[in-house]
Amino acid sequence: MFNNLSDKLDKALHVLKGHGSITEVNVAETLKEVRRALLDADVNFKIAKDFTSRVKEKALGQNVLTTLQPGQLMVKIVKDELTQLMGGDAEGLNLSGAPSVILMSGLQGSGKTTFSGKLANYLKTKKSKKPLLVACDVYRPAAIDQLHVVGEQIGVEVFSDRGNSDPVAISQAGVAHAKANGFNVVIIDTAGRLAVDEAMMTEISNIHKAIQPQETLFVVDAMTGQDAVNTAKAFNDILNFDGVVLTKLDGDTRGGAAISIKSVVDKPIKFIGTGEKMEAIDVFYPSRMADRILG
Numbered sequence: 684m685f686n687n688l689s690d691k692l693d694k695a696l697h698v699l700k701g702h703g704s705i706t707e708v709n710v711a712e713t714l715k716e717v718r719r720a721l722l723d724a725d726v727n728f729k730i731a732k733d734f735t736s737r738v739k740e741k742a743l744g745q746n747v748l749t750t751l752q753p754g755q756l757m758v759k760i761v762k763d764e765l766t767q768l769m770g771g772d773a774e775g776l777n778l779s780g781a782p783s784v785i786l787m788s789g790l791q792g793s794g795k796t797t798f799s800g801k802l803a804n805y806l807k808t809k810k811s812k813k814p815l816l817v818a819c820d821v822y823r824p825a826a827i828d829q830l831h832v833v834g835e836q837i838g839v840e841v842f843s844d845r846g847n848s849d850p851v852a853i854s855q856a857g858v859a860h861a862k863a864n865g866f867n868v869v870i871i872d873t874a875g876r877l878a879v880d881e882a883m884m885t886e887i888s889n890i891h892k893a894i895q896p897q898e899t900l901f902v903v904d905a906m907t908g909q910d911a912v913n914t915a916k917a918f919n920d921i922l923n924f925d926g927v928v929l930t931k932l933d934g935d936t937r938g939g940a941a942i943s944i945k946s947v948v949d950k951p952i953k954f955i956g957t958g959e960k961m962e963a964i965d966v967f968y969p970s971r972m973a974d975r976i977l978g
């Protein structure tokens with residue numbers, strides 16, 4: 684997943700893992716290497732710097748150099764801080780509504796439609812929910828077709844209205860359809876553009892105001908590194924979303940988005956996408972991710 688970052692961190696922590704004598708000098712050198720590895724993974728400079736400062740502070744606070752196994756304690760401190768940076772505890776979806784409405788936001792190509800299908804499938808098969816998918820991309824007929832294909836694949840109904848060019852009205856009609864037909868979750872797939880623009884922001888903000896979803900998820904391609912973080916910030920400023928979905932983590936991503944996004948927008952990563960198939964969805968657990976990164 685983050686092969687490059689994992690290799691570099693492994694090298695950085697090598698001396699500490701080796702149970703050799705550990706000195707203030709090699710702790711400092713290790714932290715420098717850790718910071719370099721984070722920067723190479725496209726983590727924002729300030730986040731990487733603050734991260735190593737916190738690790739250092741903790742290490743001093745716990746008198747690392749005088750403990751029996753200083754190397755292991757240092758590795759643990761790095762792992763704990765990495766977990767905190769990515770969000771601490773895992774956070775689930777708020778499914779309290781009747782029906783619960785989940786609004787998808789994000790740029791075109793980020794994986795919204797695919798993830799809408801994955802989430803519907805997950806809620807249906809793992810949480811015994813009856814989800815409805817709603818197609819609100821009025822600009823690309825192909826996007827509506829794509830959602831119908833996905834819906835058929837997973838056996839979930841898709842609500843669309845091809846004659847209607849008002850996404851707000853379609854989303855409201857979708858929620859009304861769900862209420863009238865016993866669906867307990869509504870997943871609204873929206874249009875995205877290739878870059879953040881005012882028209883898209885106004886549209887998604889209008890949908891958000893009209894349907895007041897229990898969950899607004901921001902979907903972002905993990906391959907895009909710091910760009911992902913900047914896009915997240917722009918969407919969060921408008922929507923104050925509830926959680927992030929990081930897609931395409933099956934590729935050889937550098938890791939910057941996964942590590943930085945929580946501290947920039949202060950919203951948890953809730954799910955990850957790890958492939959094109961409907962089953963390629965995982966709940967995001969910061970500590971498991973830290974384990975994977977540190978190997």
Ligand code: GDP
Nearest residue numbers: 791792793794795796797930931956957958959
């Ligand atoms: P949308 O424009 O945001 O709705 O994006 P799509 O859902 O159409 O996804 C864009 C492309 O990314 C499609 O080719 C998807 O198959 C692909 N895709 C989506 N999620 C993932 C993922 O987790 N891993 C990989 N490898 N590809 C993905």
